[in-house]
Amino acid sequence: MHARSEKLNSHEISTLLRGEAGTISVWNEKWNTQRLVLHVAVIIVGAGLYGAAMGWWRDPQQALYVAIKFPLIILLTTIGNSLINAMFAPLLGLNIPFRQSFTAIVMSFTIAAAILGAFSPLIAFMIWNAPPISPQTVSGATYNLIKLINVAVIALAGMTGNVRLFQLLARLGGSKAVAFRVLFAWLSGNLFLGSQLSWILRPFIGSPDLPVEFFRTSALHGNFYENVFQSLQQIFND
C-alpha cells in the first residue's frame, strides 16, 4: 500500500478531497516533485477559473487579470510563509521537516482550489445572468448578492481545505491539541500575508468607475491594515 500510495494516479485529487488522512500522510512523508507539480497545476487552473468567472462581470480583460491574480495570491502566500510555518510546527509540538509542512499547506490549498474550480461554472452562470456592472448595480442588491455568494464559496473552499489540513496534522502529530495549535498559527500567518497580497493585487470584481487594470496605481501606497484602521477611525470620529 505504501508503494502504491507514492505513485501518482488519476484519483489523486479525489483522495485529497475525501481527506483520506492515512494515504495523504504517506504522500506527505516523502518529497514527490511530480505530485507537487500536479497540486500547483490544480491551484493555477482551479483558482484561475474561479478568478476569471469573478472578473468577467467587469470586463473580459479583468477576467484575464483576476485569473492570473487569484492563483498568484495562493502561491505567494504559501511561498512567503513557508519558512515561518516550518518553524512554527516544531515549536508548537509537531516535529516535521520543512518539506512536510510545505507540502501539507500546498495540499490544503489544492483542495480549496479544486472546490473553487468546480464552482467556477456556477459563478460564471450567475455573472451571465446579472445585469451589466454600472454605478447603479454597484449600489444595488445584485452587487451585494454577487459579493455575498463569492464570499460564501471562498469560505467553503477555505474551510474545507483547513478541515482536511487539521485532519492531516492530527494524524502526523498524534494529538488534536497540537494540530489545532499548529493550524491556528499557520492560519494566522497565511491570513495576515494573504490579506495584504489581496490588497496589493486589487481589484478583483472591479469598479465600473475605474479603468480595468492589473494593479491600481495606489497598489503599494498604504496597506490593508492601515486602511482598516482608518475606516475604524472614521466610524468613531463620525
Add this chain to the structure above:
Amino acid sequence: MNEQNPVPPQIPPVIPSIPSGGTRQLGDDPLERVAIPNIISAIEALLRHPRRMMFQLRQPGAGKLIAAMLFISIACSLIYGVVVGTFSGGQQLWIAPVKIAAGLMISALICLPSLYIFTCLSGSHARLSEIFGLLAGMLMLMTILLIGFAPVAWIFSQSTESLAWMGALHLIFWFIATIFGLRFLEAGFSHSNARSHAGFYTWVVIFLLVAVQMTTALRPILGTADTFFPTEKEFFLAHWGDCLNSHDGESKSKVRD
C-alpha cells in the same frame, strides 16, 4: 514431529459485510447483473429496477449506457418542448424544445463539477464517470416523467390563455419530475460509501436554483419575443415578481415568460 499439528486451524466462515442502514450491496440480486442492451431496456430498468441501472453504471463500458441515457433525455425534452411550444404556436414550436433541451443539459453540465466535489467531500469513492452516469439517469427519469405529463400539459395549453397559469403548471410538472430524479440520484449516492448526505442536499439546492434561473435566462420559453434571447438580464425571483404583478400576464401575446 510433534510440532506439526495434524488438525488444521478452524477458519471462521466469512460473513458478508452489510453496509450501515441495512441496505443491500448493488449486484446482490442476479437481476441487477443483467446487462442493459438497448434504449427500451434502459427506460424499463430506470423505472422498475433503478438498482440495476446503478450497478450497470459501475461496470466497465458504461459509456454507451450513459450516452443512451443522454440521448433519451434530449429526445424526451425536445418532445415535451414541442408541447410547451403549442401554447404560443408559430416559431415557439421549435424555439421552446431547443431551449428546454439545451437549458436542461447546460444546467446539469454546470452543476456536474460541484456534484463531484461534494461527493468526494462526503467520503464517497464514486468515480467522475459514475457520477456523470447517475446525473444522466436523473435527467432521463425527469424527462420521461415530463413526457408522461405532456398530454395533460397539452390539454391545458389548448384551453387557457393565461401565461402565468401555464408557467405555474409547467413548473409544478418540472418540480415533481425533479423530485423523482433527485430520489434516483440520492439512491445512487447512498451506495457510494458516502459518510454524510449534507453535501448532496447542498448540491440539490444549487441545482434547483440553477435550473430555475435557466428558465429565466432563456426566456421566453412559453410566450413569444422578437429576439431568441432576452435583451434584459434578471434573476428569476425578480422576473416572477414582474410576471405576477403584470396585468398583461393574462394573455398569450405577453412576451418573455
